[in-house]
Amino acid sequence: MEFLYTYETLKLEFPLVEPENAGFVLLGVPFDGTTSYKAGARFGPTLIRQATLNLESYILDYDIDIAELPIADIGDVAVVAGDPRRTADRVRETIEELKKVNPKAVPILLGGEHSQTLGAVEALKPASYIVFDAHLDLRDSYEDNPYNHACVARRIIELGIREAMFGIRSGTKEEVEYAEESEIRWVHARDYSFDAFVDLVEALPEPVYLSIDIDVFDISMVPSTGTPEAGGLGFWDVVKAIEWLAEKKEIAGFDIMEVAGEKLGDPTALTAAKLLFYFIGAMAKFGR
Ligand SMILES: N=C(N)NCCCCNCCCN
Numbered sequence: 483m484e485f486l487y488t489y490e491t492l493k494l495e496f497p498l499v500e501p502e503n504a505g506f507v508l509l510g511v512p513f514d515g516t517t518s519y520k521a522g523a524r525f526g527p528t529l530i531r532q533a534t535l536n537l538e539s540y541i542l543d544y545d546i547d548i549a550e551l552p553i554a555d556i557g558d559v560a561v562v563a564g565d566p567r568r569t570a571d572r573v574r575e576t577i578e579e580l581k582k583v584n585p586k587a588v589p590i591l592l593g594g595e596h597s598q599t600l601g602a603v604e605a606l607k608p609a610s611y612i613v614f615d616a617h618l619d620l621r622d623s624y625e626d627n628p629y630n631h632a633c634v635a636r637r638i639i640e641l642g643i644r645e646a647m648f649g650i651r652s653g654t655k656e657e658v659e660y661a662e663e664s665e666i667r668w669v670h671a672r673d674y675s676f677d678a679f680v681d682l683v684e685a686l687p688e689p690v691y692l693s694i695d696i697d698v699f700d701i702s703m704v705p706s707t708g709t710p711e712a713g714g715l716g717f718w719d720v721v722k723a724i725e726w727l728a729e730k731k732e733i734a735g736f737d738i739m740e741v742a743g744e745k746l747g748d749p750t751a752l753t754a755a756k757l758l759f760y761f762i763g764a765m766a767k768f769g770r
Pocket residue numbers: 518617618619631632633709
């Protein structure tokens with residue numbers, strides 16, 4: 483099937499299916515326009531797909547081969563350079579097109595700046611937004627742009643969607659106060675535990691959208707991201723949370739954002755690719 487705003491790019495190496503028949507649909511968003519520190523998010527989707535070449539599709543601890551699952555890759559969104567809102571509109575329209583032909587598909591965004599998560603959330607209209615991120619992303623505007631990646635969680639709460647955040651270790655006093663006023667609950671990276679995660683998400687309404695800003699991980703695993711922060715979570719912390727959500731909650735959509743870099747083989751993309759495989763595997767192993 484043809485989408486209005488996407489183009490073909492590097493794909494996963496194993497057999498893929500058409501989006502109409504897929505359980506999981508990959509969509510790259512190579513947008514890089516509002517990051518204030520390190521550039522390179524435009525190469526994120528390509529770097530992640532390339533990094534998957536290094537991985538076995540068989541997941542040892544699940545005894546599942548994700549190459550046997552119905553996965554589609556519809557390529558990358560054609561971005562509007564410098565315009566996060568118009569690019570996110572294209573993300574929204576692409577996911578709306580997909581859901582028309584396949585309402586059951588779980589879209590998986592590979593980014594690209596976190597600003598683009600807004601388009602996916604607008605298309606999927608989840609009841610809750612669960613995010614792993616170093617940053618609160620609750621600014622009303624940043625660098626004169628309300629669609630800057632530092633504002634995405636604020637734009638999402640304004641849609642009336644409940645939020646919970648994990649791995650946080652950066653924000654302003656205003657953002658913390660806004661979170662309090664808006665009943666957004668969050669767990670600092672230094673206090674993170676699986677029990678704290680379950681405690682916050684258990685009562686959240688479904689379906690949920692799960693967003694992973696790659697900068698949530700410890701900086702040693704993800705050096706190439708727009709705004710790196712020391713002191714992050716470990717890989718299995720996030721995998722364990724994904725497994726719990728796959729089993730207990732209806733997941734409307736998933737993304738891995740803020741992957742940047744310029745060199746093939748970057749650890750940031752390798753972390754993202756492994757997480758992508760675990761998400762798909764966990765949905766097959768524990769999902770409903
Ligand atoms: N959500 C985000 N990624 N936010 C990034 C904010 C960058 C803050 N720089 C602060 C510089 C102060 N001199």
